[in-house]
Amino acid sequence: MNTLPQDDRFITFTLNSEIYAIEVLKIQEVIYIPEITRVPGAPSFVVGVINLRGILLTIVDTSVEFGLMRDADTEYSRIVVVSLGSDERIGLLVDDVSEVVSLKMEDREPLPMLGGGRLSQYAYHIIHYDGIPVTLLDLERIVETVNWNSAA
């Protein structure tokens, strides 16, 4: 969050026609969308669960959290497997994975104040790349949005 990323390389992808970026080091892999098992009763941004080589991976669609509706899956849609530190991973549904870019951290700006959605919980900065605003996503806090164990 406050610490500068170690590596300045980012993977960019499209979500609702906007460009987002996540540090390369946090991306484990990018996969095609397999059959997703829905989990009725889960938070609305949880699309479901998949079997990633014997491990259960929770798939999230962050557009819901950002107050947007995601477009239907296309042939370019992918799941970006993001590592959230200690053994924890989630799959992020994206519309299109674009490229790996080097972003100059000195150029980043704080996230402009935006109404609606909860983007500000998952992103702290934007950066302009080729004149286009790119939102730097930090999904670590997504896990904090739910707390099932409070009852136990």
Add this chain to the structure above:
Amino acid sequence: MAFDPNSEIFHDFLQEAGELLEGLNEQLVDLESNPDDSEALNAVFRAFHTIKGGAGFLELSAIVELCHRSEDLFGKIREGQLQLTQEVMDPVLAAVDELNTMFEALQEGVEPASAPAEVLQQLEAMLHGGGAEAAPVEVVAEPEPVVTETVSHSAEDGDDDITDDEFEALLDQLDDSSEGDDLSSSAGFVTDVLLGGDPNDDITDDEFDLLLDALDGEDSPGDVPQAVASATPSPVEDQVEQVVSQQAPSVDTAVTATKKAAVKQESPVVPSKKGGHASKVESSVRVDTRRLDDVMNMVGELVLIRNRFDNLKQSISSEIVDRTISDLNLLTTDIQEVVMRLRMQPVRKVFSRFPRVVRDLAKKLGRKVKLQLVGEETEVDKNLVEELADPLIHLIRNAVDHGIETPDVRLAHGKPAEGTVVLSAEQEGDHILLTIKDDGAGMNPETLRHLAVKRGMMDHETAMQLSNRALFSLIFEPGFSTKKEISDVSGRGVGMDVVKTHISQLNGQVEIDSEVGGGTTISIQVPLTLAIMPTLMVLVGNQNYAIPLPGIMELFERSLVEVGKVGGREVVRLRDRTYPLIYASQLLDEPRIQSADQRVLVIELTGHSLALVVDQVIGQEEVVIKPLGSLLRGMPGYSGATITGDGSVAMILDIAGMISKKMGNEFLAYGDLGEAKGEGMAA
């Protein structure tokens, strides 16, 4: 020092309470912005309660004190006697910060000192409404030497539970040795307390050390452990007794001394002497449990592949393939069994802490209670042993606190003055059966019926229809407590619902039976292992779900079941019992369909009996429970997920949890109509 940082219990406590504490900060902040969230409120209340319980067991009085007050405060808020304003929240958050500091100390192996007086005072002030009336300064927390007088003052304020308790503990010790031990009649009990390799014993010993040091004014860390281990009065104890009687004309002197020592003494604990167990060559090896977990996981994978082969068998029809697959089947089952055995531990590991619990509690409450342990050798999965500890402690405390009557009451009813609590474990097929049976007062179904109406859980009509069994199960519902006064042992109506939630998450079931004057029996059924579970795979909508097999009693074709209506709800009558008809599609947000493949499952769970309609039954499958990511872990309604034979993911349903979540008390009020009013029902 009154605790042993090397003991297993201590580590368990650190871990469990640590997690709760972590959650507390966030929950509190959430609660502040959303003060009407009763769920969050309950969660906070329980968190303090649980931490307090654990700390009380380890005699970490500073933590108990802090949690006790916070819990009281939230108890008041829960009952609507106090508004959750920022004014209230500030001291609570301060208390949580203080708890965090105490935990940091604990992790270093240092017993935490009492919380700063202001923190306690502020909590107290909130508790008594209005911050104006300043409580007297909590002298105990002052680092300077304490004058006896001041302590006796604060002792009159009524907020000195801890000092009293501590003193009581001391008196107990003396009683035991000098009066020839009134508990010695129950031989098993005494041996367990005194001779068991239980780390608890160290706690008392250390306490002795502390006391001795304090009274003698010398710093000899003497090796007392053996002294207590003998049932006869030992010189050390005599000495204590002497010193106490000489030096303590008033209780306060001794207490002050102890306290002073507690404040001063900051050096780490004297490592307790461990018996020489490495003397002979053993035929066993110690293995890191993580390695066992790894092996277990891999066996899980193997089972999945086996399942996949089973699926494939249908498409490849060749005798040799069939035979090879069935060989693989046998072998896999064997490996699974062996690995499961590796992880088994006798339940004694949990049971061993109970005699102490019962003893202390009985003394505190002025009861005479004998605890009988049966089947301590029964083995269950290591993880399960740990998971069972909390629910069992709770149930046992409950049996002593609510079940067993005081000696004079018992005598008046023609019972022996000493009550008996029997805790037994036995293996029954693929599950383990634990029972806690007391010969106490029992529960009166009519009282429960009355209370259920009074608490607004259901209307009079519904209450009248409930069977005794359904009435007893009510005590597992949140906020339902049959005891009026609040003790710090149990009886706040928190706990029994926690027990039920806990057991249900282990895919277990709780049942309760009671007889007025005859006592209460609570039985818990849990699977032997948490890793592999027999399930029934069903189709709902277009997805497969696994339903744990224990609990499913019968299976009917949908078309053969006649549906009646009661109060606008569908019911079915099967084998002379009437069940509410619940559609799995409704629980799982799927459209309701009609199809010839539909089946009705009769499910019996704690407090719930129901007929569940599923769209299709696929078959029985042993599933390997896979951990869910933290976004979904612990989500109510599911006990986990698994990977099926075809490689897809199936969620494992926790029917009881799903129903409580979806329907809550509405269902409860409606459940189990069968026994009471079955006869007149349309079927």
